[in-house]
Amino acid sequence: MTLLNDILDLSKIEAGKLDIAPIADDFRHRMKRTESFYRPKADEKGLFLRVIVDKSVPSILEFDPVRFRQCIDNLVSNALKFTAEGGVIVAVTSEPGETPDHLRLRIHVSDTGIGMDEAQIALLFENFQQADRSTTRNFGGTGLGLAITRKLAQMMGGDVSVVSKPGKGSIFTLSFNVGVPEAAKAGASAELGADQDSEPKARDNRVVDFHGKTALIVDDNRINRRVARLFVEPVGLRVIEASSGAQALDLLEKERIDLVLLDIHMPQMDGPETLKHIRQMGGACETLPVIALTADAMAGDRERYLRLGMSDYVSKPIDERQLITVLSRCLAEAHSESAPHPTGEESEALGEIDSFLQRLSA
Structure with a gap:
């Protein structure tokens, strides 16, 4: 599935059919989830894993969480894969963007792994290319992850670069542009998981905050409802389930629902009939x-x-990336039709990254 998804993503990018769908989301929480997800793998290999987010980075930012996770997963999983001793450090910094309501994030993923020479680096971001044949033989992979990561970063207004030396490790730097919501610019708390009290607002026809909104998932299959719930709850949606069209109509009369995920093939009252009602x-x-x-x-x-x-x-x-993109687009369009658009530090210590860069340049 990973291979097929990568090939499909690559095809969509090259055909100009893949969209970036930014939403207001908790970036710091995303980084914490990344650390939690990869820590067991690091522990299994006896490696350390540290994630550092600079204090200047707001918690709530406007970005595409699905594409961001795709990029950071490729970089962190590669770093752990090619590291046998030592560990991996992920450090996030920010700098002013082109406009006051934008920032440019830089995520440095450093490892103490096998490293690469200049000839290997030159091929690294090409489709279906890896450092050399021994890499594929010893570590597996298809050579698509980094190529897709760079293309996605460029679509988000950034890029991916690498500094590396054989036997000393590598530092990959992912950069991309993010939006800064009004609450963050006004000095909203940057504490991890801070509650957002302001009313969610669409900034344009692409950006919308899922937090505080309710999704009704209608499907007669309990497993299908569970899968959809697992995909949409992490972005902040509250979920209500219905096992039939009749139950869905009853819930719509009682609850405030912001969107409906409706199965087409259901017994008694199918999707089209439910939609008509x-x-x-x-x-x-x-x-x-x-x-x-x-x-x-x-x-x-x-x-x-x-x-x-x-x-x-x-x-x-259901593909998570496609689902979140569609949800974002539909909610943003619905909100833009019903509401007017709004008008428009110190650093965390990154000494370990600096010293590592010095070792690579020595």
């Missing part, structure tokens, strides 16, 4: 974002469901 409820339900979830993935299926009145379409098995 939702639109007939009037009021907010007439424009409520309703996203079709279905295994129908033939050419023309998406257009058919859009003609029925669906807001968008996600095929099964």
Whole structure:
């Protein structure tokens, strides 16, 4: 699945069909989750793993969490894969962006692994290329991860660079642009996990805050509902489940719902019939974002469901990246139609990164 997803992403990027979908999200929490996810792997290999976020980096930022995670996962997993002794340090710093409501983040991923020479580095970001044949033989991989990471970073207004020496390790630096919400610019708390009290607002037709919003997942299969919940809850959505169309209609009369994920093939009342009843409820339900979830993935299926009145379409098995992109787009469009757009430090000690750079340049 990883290989197939990488090939599909690469094809979408080269065809100009892959979009960056920024939302307001807790960046520091994302970094903490990255550390928690990779710590067991580091412990298993007897390596240290440290994640340092500079104090100047706000907690809530506007970025694409799915594409960001894809980039940082590629860099951290590679660092751990090619390191046998020592460990990995991930350090995040920020600098002013091109406008007051933007920052440029730099994420340095340093390791004490096998390192590379200049000839190997020259091939590193090419499609299907690795350092050399022994890398594939000893460590596996397809040579797509770093190529995709650089392309995604460039789509986010940044890049990926590397400094390395054989036997001494490597430092990969991921840079990209992020938006700074009004709350962060006004001095909102940068503590990890700080609550956001301000009303979520769409900054443009692409950016929306999921926190405080409710998603109704309608599917007769409990496992399918669970999978969808696991994908959407981490971005801040509150989730309500319904096992049938009739139950969904009942919940819509009682609860404030911001969007609906609606299975197409259900017994008794299927997705299209449920959608028809939702639109007939009037009021907010007439424009409520309703996203079709279905295994129908033939050419023309998406257009058919859009003609029925669906807001968008996600095929099964659900791809997290596609789902979050669609949710962001639908919520932003719904919010932009109902509300006006708003108008528009000190550093953490990074001595270990500095000393490591000095060792590489020695």
